[in-house]
Amino acid sequence: MGRRRRVRPSTAEIVVIGNEVLNGEVLDTNSNWLAKQLYFLGLDLRRVTAVRDDLEEIAGAIREALRRKAEWIITTGGLGPTHDDMTLEAVALATNRKTVLNPEALEMLRERYARLYEMGVVKESELTPSRLKMAMLPRGAKALRNRAGSAPGSLLRYKGSRIISLPGVPRELKDIFLNEVVPLIEAEARRVVRYVAGLFVKGVPESTMAPVLRELTAERPKLYIKSHPKGLEEGVSLVEVVVHSEGQDPEEVRKEVESAIGVLEERLRAFQPVELRRVSMEEVLGGER
Amino acid sequence: MGRRRRVRPSTAEIVVIGNEVLNGEVLDTNSNWLAKQLYFLGLDLRRVTAVRDDLEEIAGAIREALRRKAEWIITTGGLGPTHDDMTLEAVALATNRKTVLNPEALEMLRERYARLYEMGVVKESELTPSRLKMAMLPRGAKALRNRAGSAPGSLLRYKGSRIISLPGVPRELKDIFLNEVVPLIEAEARRVVRYVAGLFVKGVPESTMAPVLRELTAERPKLYIKSHPKGLEEGVSLVEVVVHSEGQDPEEVRKEVESAIGVLEERLRAFQPVELRRVSMEEVLGGER
Numbered sequence: 256m257g258r259r260r261r262v263r264p265s266t267a268e269i270v271v272i273g274n275e276v277l278n279g280e281v282l283d284t285n286s287n288w289l290a291k292q293l294y295f296l297g298l299d300l301r302r303v304t305a306v307r308d309d310l311e312e313i314a315g316a317i318r319e320a321l322r323r324k325a326e327w328i329i330t331t332g333g334l335g336p337t338h339d340d341m342t343l344e345a346v347a348l349a350t351n352r353k354t355v356l357n358p359e360a361l362e363m364l365r366e367r368y369a370r371l372y373e374m375g376v377v378k379e380s381e382l383t384p385s386r387l388k389m390a391m392l393p394r395g396a397k398a399l400r401n402r403a404g405s406a407p408g409s410l411l412r413y414k415g416s417r418i419i420s421l422p423g424v425p426r427e428l429k430d431i432f433l434n435e436v437v438p439l440i441e442a443e444a445r446r447v448v449r450y451v452a453g454l455f456v457k458g459v460p461e462s463t464m465a466p467v468l469r470e471l472t473a474e475r476p477k478l479y480i481k482s483h484p485k486g487l488e489e490g491v492s493l494v495e496v497v498v499h500s501e502g503q504d505p506e507e508v509r510k511e512v513e514s515a516i517g518v519l520e521e522r523l524r525a526f527q528p529v530e531l532r533r534v535s536m537e538e539v540l541g542g543e544r
Numbered sequence: 545m546g547r548r549r550r551v552r553p554s555t556a557e558i559v560v561i562g563n564e565v566l567n568g569e570v571l572d573t574n575s576n577w578l579a580k581q582l583y584f585l586g587l588d589l590r591r592v593t594a595v596r597d598d599l600e601e602i603a604g605a606i607r608e609a610l611r612r613k614a615e616w617i618i619t620t621g622g623l624g625p626t627h628d629d630m631t632l633e634a635v636a637l638a639t640n641r642k643t644v645l646n647p648e649a650l651e652m653l654r655e656r657y658a659r660l661y662e663m664g665v666v667k668e669s670e671l672t673p674s675r676l677k678m679a680m681l682p683r684g685a686k687a688l689r690n691r692a693g694s695a696p697g698s699l700l701r702y703k704g705s706r707i708i709s710l711p712g713v714p715r716e717l718k719d720i721f722l723n724e725v726v727p728l729i730e731a732e733a734r735r736v737v738r739y740v741a742g743l744f745v746k747g748v749p750e751s752t753m754a755p756v757l758r759e760l761t762a763e764r765p766k767l768y769i770k771s772h773p774k775g776l777e778e779g780v781s782l783v784e785v786v787v788h789s790e791g792q793d794p795e796e797v798r799k800e801v802e803s804a805i806g807v808l809e810e811r812l813r814a815f816q817p818v819e820l821r822r823v824s825m826e827e828v829l830g831g832e833r
Contacts, residue, residue, distance in 0.1 A: 271592075274768070274770065275770065275772060275786075275831070275833075276576075276579070276592070277579055277589045277590070277591075277592065278579060278580075278583045278589070278740075278788070279576055279577075279578075279579030279580030279581070279582070279583045279589075279829060280740070280786065280828055280829055280831055281576075281772075281831040281832060281833050282573060282576040282831070282832035282833075283576070283832075283833060284571060284832050284833060285833060286594075287565075287568055287570075287571040287572070288568075289568075290565070290566055290567060290568030291567075291568030292568070293568070294567045294568045300566045300567070300568075301566070301595075301596065301601070302566070302593065302594065302595055302596075302601075302605075303560075303565070303566065303592075303593070303594040304591065304592070304593050304594075305575075305591065305592040305593075306590075306591055307590065307591075308770075312590070312591075316591075319608075332833075335750055335751075335771075335773060336750055336751040336754045337750065337754045337757060337758070337770070337771055338754070338757075338758045338761070339770060371749070374779045375779065376749060376776065376779050376780065376781055377749050377751075377752065378752075378815075383751065383752075383755075384755075385751045385752075385754035385755060386751045389751075403775075404773070404775070405751065423833055424773055424774075424775060424833065425833055426775055451567075451569070460660070460665060460666050461624060461625055461626065462624075462625040462666075462672065462674045462675045462678075462694065463666065463667075463672075463674075465625045465626045465627070465674035466672075466673075466674060468626060468627075469626070469627045472627070479563070481563065481564065481597075481626070481628060482624075482626055483564060483570075484624060484693070484713055485713075486692075486693070486713060486715055487665065490663045490664065490665050491665065492665055497564075497569065499567070526667075539569055540568060540569055542564070542569055542570040542571070543570060543571035543572075543573050544564075544570050544571075544572065544573060544574060544712055544713065544714055
């Protein structure tokens, strides 16, 4: 097979907005969920920044992402009806414009509150100032339909970047991302195919296997190989080694990973591990720390 | 009681290091744990930034935090023995110095590997190059003892900031933070006392209660009041309203919060909620999104 031109995936950044994250009130699972999505969509997530509900701080974080020329900038949180929901104002500030009443967003909110009124969730279907606030989008932005809640998302194209603003409520964030953002990424982003799998190693300390991993990395520079220490169990070290590959051909990247794991297995056996077990892609992606 | 001079708490930032976080492999719970600690220690956590295992990216994130004059900069991850553990090199780069073999760290590693050898975890007690790597700290840094793992932490004072580097393994991070960092914060940081409690509201949509919260915020500007929408349950909206206060007197801040929650309860009752339930500090701090 001939050598293909290497695709550089589009870059992405996430900006997480909310005092509740920085006060430790809320464990942010949204950016982990988005990171997994972006990874398998084949983009390159470069940075996640969490800031407070402060207009200047949010606008600052967005400006920095723009300055780094992140092609996809996804903000989470701060789209709701209350006075400290100020993400869209900050997007406007960072891109030198005002927020304006967005007709599509207005229509979405009208439909939403009419339905909530019918369901008896709200006592009036009228768009009060708090509700109208959610239809104020940066000038030039496109409203993204929220099928799981009230606040529409927003997409603003600015220079080479797209600034996508999603609500902080996970169900709503996922709804808009899957229905509105994924098709956009599939249509417009430079993407790679990825594969990852791992090896669970019991009884070989990370410092002992470090030279083996360094050597294999030197032999197969296309792969990304990393060890994650998981502590000790009854005085025996636990380490997960993961191997990533990316390219254009799904079968090829899978084989590259599987072959490297085979070699690793062989070389680590020399250290007489207590246990050596292959770890699937799903298992690799289920961790926390 | 006379009006006290308001204390501005010391500012803090967290820099999370690791491809595994940005690839979505690992849900970062460390920064949530640290955020809670910093909140109750009475510091002001301004930003959390997650970056890849890339020398320039890590050094860049640290430089930016220094430029923002964050007084406490805590990095997590990237202290281990492998070639892509490069946090301390990045700290050195960001502060214009080299890493050097740190005698305290060396002694800690000697003791550690002697013990692991006795326990049979490692097959040789010798400090191999991979192990010695963990004793290379930025010139001028102090090693922080790790009682739960191998890699020592690092404390570097630089201009008005302290750069504290902790391992990514949660057990090790917590051990160093609680035993080495907390006493330092207690001795050196400007701190406030905080209290937070909440109200769980069923049956009053966030957009309906927004004016009530805005009004109470205007009446009691010292408090921080925020609503967290929790979605719908059988067509009825669920919202958690939290009220924060900070100051110097624990009794006073507690009373301010409790009194505001009492007023909120009264005012929200006018909207005939299905349920109105007080939420304790512990419950407020247990969320995720």
